[in-house]
Structure formats: C-alpha cells, structure tokens
Amino acid sequence: MGDFLHMGGYAPYVWVSYLFGLIVVVVNLWQPWRAEREVWRQLKRRRRNEERMNESETP
C-alpha cells in the first residue's frame, strides 16, 4: 500500500493529476444537475402562477 501511494517517487505529480481529474468530473456532474433542478423549479412556479390566475379570473 505504501509503495502504491509512493508511486515510485512521483506521488505528488500522479495524485494531484488524478485529483484534478476528479474535480473536473465532479464539477461537470454538478452543472447539469443544477441546471435541471433550476429549470424544473421555474417551470413549476410558472405553472402554479398560471393556475392561480385562472382561478381568480373565474368568479
């Protein structure tokens, strides 16, 4: 295990590379997740407002 983490003396370079890879993956998972959540929130809010308008129009 120690050998594995040591990476033949290149540990900082190798592990920081993989860390950056992980960061890029996480950011790119989070972006679409956030976009989807945001757009569905908007769509539902709009829909509710429309329904409220319709209710107030009909006596």
Add this chain to the structure above:
Amino acid sequence: MWAWLHRLGSPKRFYGWSGTLARWAGWGSLLLGAAGLYYALFDSPPDYQQGESVRIMYVHVPAAWLSMFIYMNIAFASLISLVWRMKVADMFAAASAPIGAWFTFLALVTGSLWGKPMWGTWWIWDARLTSELILLFLYLGYIGLLSAIEERDTAARAAAVLALVGVVNIPIIHYSVEWWSTLHQGATVTKFEKPSIAWTMLRPLLLMALASTLFYIMVALRLARAELLRREADSTWVRELIDGRQGGGDR
C-alpha cells in the same frame, strides 16, 4: 435521410431520445471508467523510462483527446445550425463548450504535472502546448461571445462562426509534434502502422478515453435538455411534461 434527421432534431423528439441516450452514456461511462481506473492504477506496468509517472497519461491523454473531440462536435453542430437553422444543434454546441473548456484545462494541468518531473519544466512555449492553450482561449471566447450578445439567435450565429474559424487550430494541435521540434512526444496510438504502445497500457488508455467520451455525451445532453425546457416552456409538450411530473406526486 434529411427528413429523418429533421425529425430527430425537433425539440420534442430530441427531448425524448436524448434522455435515454444520456442515461445509457452515463452508466456506460461509470462502468468503463471504473474498469479503466482499475487498470490504470493497479494493473498496468510502469514505463521503462518514466517509471510510475506514466500513470498521469491515463488522465492526460483522454482529457486532451476529449478537448479536441468536443471542439469538433461544437464545430459540426455549428455548421448544422448555420445551414439548417436547427435549434437543438445550437443548444448542443452551447452545452458542449464549458465541458470542452474544463477538459482542455485538465489536459493542460496534467500535462504540466507530467512535464515537471519528465522534462524539468512546468511549461514551455512550444507548438503542442501553445496550440492547446489557444484551444482553451477559443472555448472561453466562444462562451464569452454567447453570453455577451443579448439577442439569442444573433449570439448563436456569431458563436457558430467563431467555432468554425477556430477549427483550423485542431489539425495544428494534432500535427504540432510532427511539424515543429518539441519536447512533447509524438503520437503513439493513432499512427497508421501498429500503435507503438503495449496492450497493457493501451487497455486502460482506451477505456478511460471511451469513458470520458460517454461522460461528455451525458453531460452535454443533460445541459442541452435543460436549456431546451427553458426555451420551450410555453409549448404544449413541455406543459404536458410538467403535468405528468406533478401527477407523479410532489404537490
């Protein structure tokens, strides 16, 4: 063929099939990525010259490939959007750009982290590194242009033209290691003869490259779908979709 393409490109159709494709791409990416990571870290030999530092390659090379592949996708989608005015092509191109920028950044950073122990420097202004840096600026310029122009269709058209002009940089990146003398090594996989890389190293490399490509497809499609919903909020099919979802229960 064109009629078929047009049908697939209609917003409602696109929303349907892209969801399925994104899901499959996501699971495929996870599976191949897990296998690739295993081989990259545990079951591939150290290089006879570079030792264990060669494992950076399994992050660096897929990121660099993807940086160019995504750009070509943006250029192709831009061409489609300019010629046929297909809205979803615009959205796909726009969704691809930030992903491309991130992977270009990753290729540059991991290249730097590989260059320091192997070449003795974080950075040199040689052809390969400089043209890859220009690619990052192209991505940032594309994203900037899209958000700078208020009117959406004008923005999309201007960005599409920029993307197409920037395509000239892609062959420069690819052939830079042949055209100019450089510290960067030449191609070892995409040579026409037998690739000059051992199978035990090629296996994790291909798995990681395929996994990243699927990852890109998944992220780009999901971003494009979200944008599509936002733009089509008033159309009948989106209304039906909302009602379907609300019937599903969170109200």
